[in-house]
Amino acid sequence: MKLIKYKNIALLLLVSIVAISCAQDEQPGDSQLDYTQPEKTALDNWIATTYLNPYNINVQYKWNQNTVDNSRFLFPPTVEKVQPALEIVETIWLKSYATVGGADFVKKIAPREIVLVGGVNLNSVGTRTLGIAEGGQRVTLFETDYIDQSDRENVSEFIHTIQHEYIHILNQHKPFDEKSWSAITPGGYVADWYNYEIPESNEIGFITSYARSNINEDFAETASMILIYSKDEYAAFLDGIEDPAAYAALKAKEALVVKYFKEAFDMDFYALRDAAEINTSTVITN
Amino acid sequence: MFLFAAFLALQLSACDNNTDAEPKFDQTPTERLNAQKAELNEALLSSPEGWKAVYFTDNTVLGGYTHLFKFAANGTVEMASDFDDVAKTYLSEVSEYQIQLGSTVSLVFTTKNKIHLLSDSNDYPIDALTSEGYRGDFQFLYYGQENGEIIFRTNRNNQELRFVKATKEDWDDLVLNFDMIPNIIGDPTLGLYRGLEVNNGTTKTTYDFNPFSTVTRHTTITDAAGSYDMGIGYAPNGLVVSPPVVVGNQKLSNFIFNETDGSFTATGTGSVSASIKYSDVPFLLTDDYKILLSGRAYSRFGYYTDDYTVDAATNSALFNEEIAKIDASLPAGQYITGVQLYMNHSLGNFIYYTFVGRGALQHFVDVQEDVAGKKIILKHKSWNGNTTVATPAFLASFDNYLMDTNGIYVKKESFKLGYSNTVYTFKSLSSTFRMTTWQLN
Numbered sequence: 001m002k003l004i005k006y007k008n009i010a011l012l013l014l015v016s017i018v019a020i021s022c023a024q025d026e027q028p029g030d031s032q033l034d035y036t037q038p039e040k041t042a043l044d045n046w047i048a049t050t051y052l053n054p055y056n057i058n059v060q061y062k063w064n065q066n067t068v069d070n071s072r073f074l075f076p077p078t079v080e081k082v083q084p085a086l087e088i089v090e091t092i093w094l095k096s097y098a099t100v101g102g103a104d105f106v107k108k109i110a111p112r113e114i115v116l117v118g119g120v121n122l123n124s125v126g127t128r129t130l131g132i133a134e135g136g137q138r139v140t141l142f143e144t145d146y147i148d149q150s151d152r153e154n155v156s157e158f159i160h161t162i163q164h165e166y167i168h169i170l171n172q173h174k175p176f177d178e179k180s181w182s183a184i185t186p187g188g189y190v191a192d193w194y195n196y197e198i199p200e201s202n203e204i205g206f207i208t209s210y211a212r213s214n215i216n217e218d219f220a221e222t223a224s225m226i227l228i229y230s231k232d233e234y235a236a237f238l239d240g241i242e243d244p245a246a247y248a249a250l251k252a253k254e255a256l257v258v259k260y261f262k263e264a265f266d267m268d269f270y271a272l273r274d275a276a277e278i279n280t281s282t283v284i285t286n
Numbered sequence: 287m288f289l290f291a292a293f294l295a296l297q298l299s300a301c302d303n304n305t306d307a308e309p310k311f312d313q314t315p316t317e318r319l320n321a322q323k324a325e326l327n328e329a330l331l332s333s334p335e336g337w338k339a340v341y342f343t344d345n346t347v348l349g350g351y352t353h354l355f356k357f358a359a360n361g362t363v364e365m366a367s368d369f370d371d372v373a374k375t376y377l378s379e380v381s382e383y384q385i386q387l388g389s390t391v392s393l394v395f396t397t398k399n400k401i402h403l404l405s406d407s408n409d410y411p412i413d414a415l416t417s418e419g420y421r422g423d424f425q426f427l428y429y430g431q432e433n434g435e436i437i438f439r440t441n442r443n444n445q446e447l448r449f450v451k452a453t454k455e456d457w458d459d460l461v462l463n464f465d466m467i468p469n470i471i472g473d474p475t476l477g478l479y480r481g482l483e484v485n486n487g488t489t490k491t492t493y494d495f496n497p498f499s500t501v502t503r504h505t506t507i508t509d510a511a512g513s514y515d516m517g518i519g520y521a522p523n524g525l526v527v528s529p530p531v532v533v534g535n536q537k538l539s540n541f542i543f544n545e546t547d548g549s550f551t552a553t554g555t556g557s558v559s560a561s562i563k564y565s566d567v568p569f570l571l572t573d574d575y576k577i578l579l580s581g582r583a584y585s586r587f588g589y590y591t592d593d594y595t596v597d598a599a600t601n602s603a604l605f606n607e608e609i610a611k612i613d614a615s616l617p618a619g620q621y622i623t624g625v626q627l628y629m630n631h632s633l634g635n636f637i638y639y640t641f642v643g644r645g646a647l648q649h650f651v652d653v654q655e656d657v658a659g660k661k662i663i664l665k666h667k668s669w670n671g672n673t674t675v676a677t678p679a680f681l682a683s684f685d686n687y688l689m690d691t692n693g694i695y696v697k698k699e700s701f702k703l704g705y706s707n708t709v710y711t712f713k714s715l716s717s718t719f720r721m722t723t724w725q726l727n
Contacts, residue, residue, distance in 0.1 A: 032316045038384070039361060062382065062396035065425055070442060073419040075402035076395075079381065118398050120408035122417040128408075145398065 077118035118145035136172030163224035205249025349503025350519025367400035462522035477564025575696035594704035598722035690714035
């Protein structure tokens with residue numbers, strides 16, 4: 001077996017020598033491919049200085065069919081909406097993690113690409129997909145054309161999307177304790193989560209109805225909702241839970257989130273929540 | 287041994303440049319793609335007033351949306367459309383475009399502008415298009431040029447889309463597209479029936495032109511064999527249809543509006559033409575009347591003054607006047623509420639008039655068939671079973687139209703009125719009297 005293998009190598013070498021010897025007649029010219037960079041706009045330069053250079057994150061707002069689902073009816077953002085959306089992402093997500101996890105945290109564990117889509121990604125059942133995280137590398141954020149910085153609820157939803165998708169990115173780098181998690185509310189996961197009211201889902205130990213789709217979404221929803229709540233808001237939310245078992249389940253999930261951040265990234269989750277709260281207020285009051 | 291033979295073969299051909307095979311192309315694939323890219327770029331920039339495209343995203347459910355584009359060398363494009371008047375889409379906006387190189391060369395509108403209004407999953411005209419918007423695309427694959435037009439195919443569903451050179455008038459007059467809408471919706475006072483008449487130079491073929499919906503910009507045309515989709519786009523001087531009306535080897539799609547009779551006509555060569563027009567005579571005579579003939583199952587048709595039937599555009603002005611005349615000739619507090627046709631009922635065939643403030647009346651009739659004329663003739667038998675009593679004076683004028691000795695055209699309509707019931711219209715031959723009913727049994 002080995003002998004044949006060596007023979008093959010010798011043969012390949014001979015072939016390559018022959019090929020090279022014939023190539024000398026014509027020297028390779030310049031590439032025929034057009035590799036000139038397209039003209040950079042002010043926005044492109046801002047993205048380079050704010051995202052690409054400091055964080056090595058590429059932001060793609062111009063339509064590229066290879067990074068979106070072509071079976072969906074989506075559209076690229078309005079140019080003027082791009083920078084405001086990215087400023088929110090930078091302030092609430094990048095800065096919060098940098099404060100708590102250290103300046104290099106997001107540089108190490110970050111999506112390498114953020115794709116912005118202007119339109120709503122409406123599903124046939126009537127739900128909207130707000131964001132997608134793929135392979136720990138790319139986050140797609142939808143509805144950037146509809147961000148209204150003066151509307152707290154609107155900004156909260158967008159921030160929720162970023163936080164939620166980044167939790168997925170973190171999980172795609174280091175898994176959470178799935179075994180313990182799936183033991184907390186095993187009976188609550190349903191495919192048609194959108195048919196349940198949020199308070200109804202809260203009372204069986206889920207922070208949102210979407211959390212009921214599977215344990216990965218449950219983890220991302222639990223962590224991201226705690227991050228977008230202020231400390232007081234979250235306390236008030238828990239106080240409102242009537243079912244003791246649901247309350248215990250929510251607390252158990254919270255504890256697993258805190259443990260995950262500590263063990264996987266040596267990060268104080270509550271400090272992160274506090275940093276996010278401060279940065280959120282900055283965005284909304286500005 | 288096998289490997290050795292292969293090695294020899296390589297040796298023999300490696301330095302041989304003189305292959306006898308004719309090269310299919312003079313250039314490499316990369317060179318050809320680059321050339322196409324340059325060619326498209328040059329074409330887009332070549333028209334001083336830019337380009338116009340009437341984009342039919344899916345002519346089985348939707349019509350056409352006119353877009354105007356003016357491309358600049360710096361990668362920006364100015365765009366206007368007639369998507370809707372409310373959003374003032376005809377006011378142009380600037381965004382970015384790219385000519386992208388993938389499996390082929392394509393034009394992509396990379397940041398948001400008017401054309402993206404057709405591709406918004408959250409803005410769909412009918413429930414059947416939930417999450418699909420108007421099924422629009424904004425990446426167009428380049429397929430060359432023909433007669434000064436740029437030919438694209440849409441990336442998503444491979445439909446042809448042609449860019450034609452735009453003029454200054456196209457930009458100035460885009461807003462006039464909205465003024466054409468009422469003419470396309472139609473005006474019942476111009477004629478009771480609307481049809482498409484196709485003239486191939488020697489003979490005329492006619493189709494029913496069914497009610498047009500501005501929500502989808504779509505309608506259908508019907509002949510005895512079936513129904514065909516007709517997507518419609520607006521133009522300042524008329525309308526554009528897709529698929530085109532095909533006559534022989536000619537394709538007609540641009541119809542010009544004629545203000546005097548409300549018609550739209552597309553003219554080909556050699557006396558070929560197609561015209562969407564009005565008439566008080568049906569364009570298409572069907573066998574729909576047969577449902578009323580004796581020997582058939584019991585059927586019932588009803589017009590009601592307090593329900594959707596009263597608002598039907600297919601009730602003629604004369605019919606509405608006659609209804610009003612009945613009420614006017616009745617004593618105060620009495621008025622008509624319904625006109626129903628009972629056919630093959632156990633009691634016989636009768637027209638059943640109902641009122642507020644007085645008892646119902648049954649006008650028993652015989653139903654005669656006119657096979658050649660594709661119509662029925664109703665013959666008086668009795669009022670409420672009494673063969674000697676005269677027609678009540680307040681009903682005489684109205685009832686007389688239904689007793690038209692020349693007969694009644696019966697048509698099963700393609701539209702619905704509020705409910706899922708099939709709609710039938712009854713039209714007297716000698717007049718413009720036409721009544722709209724639901725089939726109730």
